[in-house]
Amino acid sequence: MGEEMREMVLQEVxxxxxxxxxxxxxxxxxxxxxxxxxxxVQKGVLTTAEGSALAQIGDSKVLCSVKFxxxxxxxxxxxxxxxxxxxxxxxxxxxxxxxGPPSPYSIELARVVDRGIRSAEVIDxxxxxxxxxxxxxxxxxxxxxxxGGNLTDTAALAAAxxxxxxxxxxxxxxxxxxxxxxxxxxxxxxxxxxxxxxVGDHLLLDPLREEERAAECQLTVGTVDGYIVCMQxxxxxxLKKSEVMECVDVALRKGNELRDYx
Amino acid sequence: MGGSADKPVLxxxxxxxxxxxxxxxxxxxxxxxxxxxxxxxxxxxxxxNKVICGVYGPRECIPKHDANPYKxxxxxxxxxxxxxxxxxHGRSGPNRRSTEISKVIKEAFDSVVMTGEFPKTxxxxxxxxxxxxxxxxxxxxxxxxxxxxxxxxPMKDMISSVAVGKVDGxxxxxxxxxxxxxxxxxxxxxxxxxxxxxxxxxxxxxxxxEELGANIDAAIEGAEKVYALQAEALRKSxxxxxxxxxxx
Numbered sequence: 001m002g003e004e005m006r007e008m009v010l011q012e013v014x015x016x017x018x019x020x021x022x023x024x025x026x027x028x029x030x031x032x033x034x035x036x037x038x039x040x041v042q043k044g045v046l047t048t049a050e051g052s053a054l055a056q057i058g059d060s061k062v063l064c065s066v067k068f069x070x071x072x073x074x075x076x077x078x079x080x081x082x083x084x085x086x087x088x089x090x091x092x093x094x095x096x097x098x099x100g101p102p103s104p105y106s107i108e109l110a111r112v113v114d115r116g117i118r119s120a121e122v123i124d125x126x127x128x129x130x131x132x133x134x135x136x137x138x139x140x141x142x143x144x145x146x147x148g149g150n151l152t153d154t155a156a157l158a159a160a161x162x163x164x165x166x167x168x169x170x171x172x173x174x175x176x177x178x179x180x181x182x183x184x185x186x187x188x189x190x191x192x193x194x195x196x197x198x199v200g201d202h203l204l205l206d207p208l209r210e211e212e213r214a215a216e217c218q219l220t221v222g223t224v225d226g227y228i229v230c231m232q233x234x235x236x237x238x239l240k241k242s243e244v245m246e247c248v249d250v251a252l253r254k255g256n257e258l259r260d261y262x
Numbered sequence: 263m264g265g266s267a268d269k270p271v272l273x274x275x276x277x278x279x280x281x282x283x284x285x286x287x288x289x290x291x292x293x294x295x296x297x298x299x300x301x302x303x304x305x306x307x308x309x310x311n312k313v314i315c316g317v318y319g320p321r322e323c324i325p326k327h328d329a330n331p332y333k334x335x336x337x338x339x340x341x342x343x344x345x346x347x348x349x350x351h352g353r354s355g356p357n358r359r360s361t362e363i364s365k366v367i368k369e370a371f372d373s374v375v376m377t378g379e380f381p382k383t384x385x386x387x388x389x390x391x392x393x394x395x396x397x398x399x400x401x402x403x404x405x406x407x408x409x410x411x412x413x414x415x416p417m418k419d420m421i422s423s424v425a426v427g428k429v430d431g432x433x434x435x436x437x438x439x440x441x442x443x444x445x446x447x448x449x450x451x452x453x454x455x456x457x458x459x460x461x462x463x464x465x466x467x468x469x470x471x472e473e474l475g476a477n478i479d480a481a482i483e484g485a486e487k488v489y490a491l492q493a494e495a496l497r498k499s500x501x502x503x504x505x506x507x508x509x510x
Contacts, residue, residue, distance in 0.1 A: 002322050045510040046393050047310065049345045054510050059298040061508060063392060065345035088354055091339065092316025092388035094299045099339050099356075099388075139351045141344055143392065145314060146297045178348050209299075 003095050011213045015199075018214040022202050027211070034205045034250050041157060041261045043165040051166025051185065055158035055261075057206060059148025061093075064140065064158035066166045066185075068176055070130065071137040081128020083138035085114035087155060094147035108234065110142060112193065113156050115230040116222035120191035122163070131174050149209035152220050152232075153258075156193040160262045163187050189224040190262045194251035196221075203243060205250060219244065221251035225259070228252070269444045272430050279440050287424070287436045287484060292404060292491050294412045294499035296508050300388075302413025304495065305508070306405040309438060310395025312510060315405035317413040320383035334380035338368035338387040340402050346394040363399045370452050370461040371406060376416040385415065392510075396439035397425045400450050403462065408492050412499060421461055422492060423452035424484035426477045428467060433476055435484040451481045455489050458482055 021028060031037070037058030046052035051066035073080060087110035089097045097103075102110075117123060117140075128136035140162070142155045167181040197207040197215035204211060207218070216237030222230035228248060233239060239247075272279050282288070288309030297303035300316030307313075323329035340363045344352040356364070371387065387410070389402040403423040410417060427437045429445035442448050447467020453460055460478075469477065 002324070040507060042509055046312070046345060048348045048393050052345075054508075056508065061297075063510070065343070067345045067351045069351045086354070088343075090314075090316075090388065090390050091386070092297065092300055092303070092314065092318075092390065095318055095321070137351075139344065141354075143343060143390070145390075147299050 014210050015214040036206045039261050041161045043161050051162045053158050053161035055154050057154045060154040061146040062154045062158040063143040064162035066162045067139045068169050069137040073135040079129045081125040081135040083123050085110045085140045087142040089144045093144045112232045113159050116191040119229040120189050120224045122189050149212050150195050150206050152195050153193050160190040164262050190259050191224050191229050192255050192258050193220050193222045194254050196247045219247050223251050223255035285435045292495035294408045294495045302409040304405040304408035306401050308401040311401040312393040313391050313401045313405045315389045315409040317409045319385035320380035323384040329382040333377040335384040336368050336372040338364045340364040340389045342391045346391050366462050373461050374417045374419050396442040400425050403452050419454040419456050421452050422485040422489040424481050425450040426481045435480050453485050
């Protein structure tokens with residue numbers, strides 16, 4: 001049986017199973033609806049990058065590397081540095097991830113995490129100017145290594161932790177000196193996301209892989225302390241305004257709890 | 263690769279650049295069963311190398327016309343992360359180097375996995391090098407054997423691997439990055455554990471036949487140490503009843 005067919009069957013089965021459980025007030029792993037699974041963050045796991053972190057939420061594992069480079073600035077912002085977020089869904093992370101060009105899911109994930117960091121304005125791109133025609137670039141790579149559900153929050157957590165771990169390299173004669181640092185990257189805030197799924201009338205935070213399959217749609221809310229910095233609804237289905245407000249309320253509270261891990 | 267001008271001192275007081283003896287391996291850590299989704303998996307830290315491997319299958323062969331009616335198709339995808347080296351940010355995905363390495367790794371395992379048991383299917387070995395410090399394919403093979411075994415796939419034998427080479431005239435086992443870049447020869451090699459038959463061998467540099475013979479003997483000894491750790495990792499993964507936390 002192909003992976004696609006397997007997913008379709010699992011979706012049917014798990015949707016029914018989850019709604020039965022929710023009717024009895026239970027989740028698949030006995031958590032409360034707005035509880036996270038076990039969260040662990042390990043910073044400084046790579047010595048080849050300027051910053052790195054491994055974040056795990058339940059069985060999901062995302063490794064983030066922050067690496068500096070030099071590049072030509074964009075024409076409309078000739079004195080500003082550049083940062084970019086890329087996500088790689090490694091085929092070893094799930095039977096449904098296939099080798100090849102990035103899937104829409106991985107592009108969406110990277111862009112949601114990117115938007116959170118960008119709108120929170122935590123990276124001072126103006127301070128990344130080297131010389132005429134040359135600026136510093138920051139490559140934020142998200143390596144998804146195991147798909148236990150809720151990859152977005154795991155990835156955003158990994159990215160925030162890796163940025164908090166980042167040291168800015170010294171630049172001599174317009175070139176980065178690897179292994180020689182100016183000091184830690186100034187990180188005024190830690191943007192994180194909280195992702196909810198909707199199943200019937202229920203909202204659940206931090207979905208398991210099985211719960212994601214059963215979900216109608218999901219909502220990701222990116223926050224810094226006290227503010228919403230990005231949102232993304234994905235999947236087929238709809239959300240009421242009251243549901244969105246509920247998610248935002250929980251995300252602001254839970255986001256702060258998650259920030260303690262960074 | 264650096265030019266000879268910036269070649270570091272590779273030997274001092276009979277010790278190698280990182281203080282190791284000639285036949286000493288870098289610290290090697292192997293953990294089996296680190297991933298939930300994959301059917302088999304392993305994480306290996308070998309010196310500065312950090313490698314993760316996941317195995318899927320036997321599963322439906324795609325594209326279907328590649329399916330072999332008599333045996334499973336072995337596939338391997340070895341890739342290096344864009345942040346794997348200390349130098350600039352690289353490109354993700356396969357390139358010419360990784361394509362070649364994937365091919366020889368696949369062939370090594372095709373010779374031990376009992377693919378005849380699973381006609382018309384494919385078995386995927388995915389290996390990702392998260393951090394590199396010389397000898398990544400050797401670390402990849404060490405991880406892949408453990409991952410295949412932890413997937414419960416029948417294998418005729420385990421594979422253990424090591425690199426040997428000549429550095430400033432000395433035969434050394436398990437070359438580090440500087441030794442790999444500035445030494446005279448580098449030979450990654452993989453053996454079937456019991457028969458000591460070679461299932462992977464690559465070499466570059468310059469060796470006499472005598473040196474080659476000595477290299478292979480040294481590699482057999484080195485690979486034996488690797489095997490002990492591979493077996494230990496598998497044993498541990500079955501002993502542990504409580505879920506171990508994954509740490510890099």
